[in-house]
Amino acid sequence: MTNKYHARKVTVLGHEFDSKKEADRFLTLCAKLTKGEISDLRGQVEYELIPAQKKANGKTERAVKYIADFVYRQDGKTVVEDVKGYRDGAAYRIFAIKRKLMLQRYGIEVKEI
Template sequence: MVAVITARGRKKISKYKNVKTVVDGHKFDSKKEARRYQALKLLLQAGQITDLELQKRYELIPTQRKSDGTAVRVVTYYADFVYMRDGVQVVEDVKGVRTDVFVLKSALMLQVHGIEVQEV
C-alpha cells in the first residue's frame, strides 16, 4: 500500500495504490496518468495531435430540486485528456482500476454528449 502523510500528520492509504505525481506543474492522480500526459505531449510536439486539454469538465446531469426545494447537486465527469487527432475529438480516461462509477459516467457521456470515452 502507498501511504501519504496528511496535513494533520496522519498516514492516508491510497485505495487503489496510486501515487500522485506532478509533471510540468500539473498534478496527476497516478504515475500512469502522468506518463500518458508525457506521451501526449510528445504527440502534440510532433504535430500528431492538437488542442490538448487536461481535466475537461462535462455536465452529465444538471442540478435538480427535490419536492421540498433542496438542491441535488450536479453530476459531472472530468476527462483526464481531450485532444484532436485527424479532425476527430478524442476523450481519454486513464484507468488502473475500472470502477462502477466510471462505467456509469462513460455511459452517460455517450448518452448525453454522444462521446465515447477511450479507456487507457
Template sequence: MTKRAPWPMVVPTGTTVVGTARVRDDSRPVMTAAQRRIYELTGNPPQSSALDDVDDPFAVPALSMASPKKLPKYRNTKCEHNGIKFDSEKERSRWFHLIQLQAAGVIRDLRLQVSFVLTERRQRDDGTCERASKYVADFVYVVVATGLQVVEDVKSTATRKNRTYIQKRKQMLEKHGITVKEI
C-alpha cells in the same frame, strides 16, 4: 490516588525496580559471541539502540508511535510535474506522451482535466437542490488527421470495474455521444 514522587526523580544506584517499572541499566550490553565474531571479521561494531546515546546531539530520534500512512485504495502514487498534479504515475506518463504527439503535429488542442456535465442541477419538490453530476476526463484533444475529438481516461484494470465510473462512462455516450477511450 497515590502521591507522585517529586521531579527530578532520584533513583539510587543499583536499583532495578521502582514501583512496577524496571530501571534500565546504563552500561552497554556485552557483545554476544555472534556479534563478537562479526566484529572480528568485518571490523564493524554491533548495532546499538538509539536510546543508548541520549547525550549524542546527532543521534537519530526514536520513531513515533503514529500509525503508518494508509495506502491508497487502488495503490496509485500521486505525483506532480511543473505544477501540474496527477493522480497516478501512469497518468503523468501519458501526459508526457501526448505532449510529444502534439509537438509532432499528430494531435492539437490538448487539454487536461476537462469537465463534462452529465445531469444539470435540479430543484426538488421540498425546495432543496440536487447538485449537478459531472464527469472529469483526464485528457481531451483533437486528432489532426481526422478532426475528431478524443476523450481519454487513464484507468487501471481495477478502476475500470468501478461502478460509478462505468455509469458515468455510459452517461457520456448517451448525453454527449462521446466514447471514452481508456488507457
C-alpha cells in the same frame, strides 16, 4: 501520499497527476502534440452529465459531473481519455455509468487507457 489503490501522486512539467500511469500518458500526449498528431490538449476537463434539479421539497439535487483526465483533437474529432489502473470496485462502476452518460449526452466514447 498514496490513494486507496496505492498510486502515488506525481508531478511532471508542473502538472500534478494521480498516478505514474496518468503522468506517463501525459508525456505521450505531449509528444504527439509536438509532432502535430493531436491538438488542443487539455487535462481535467469537466462535463455536466445531468444538470442540477429542484426537488419537490424545494431543495436542489446537485448536478452529476464527469472529469476527463485528457481531452484533445485528433483527425477533426474530440477524444476524451480516462487513465485507469483498476477495472473493479465501486469507483470503476461509477465511472462505467458516467462513460455511458458521456456517450448518451455528448456522443463521445470515453477511451480507457
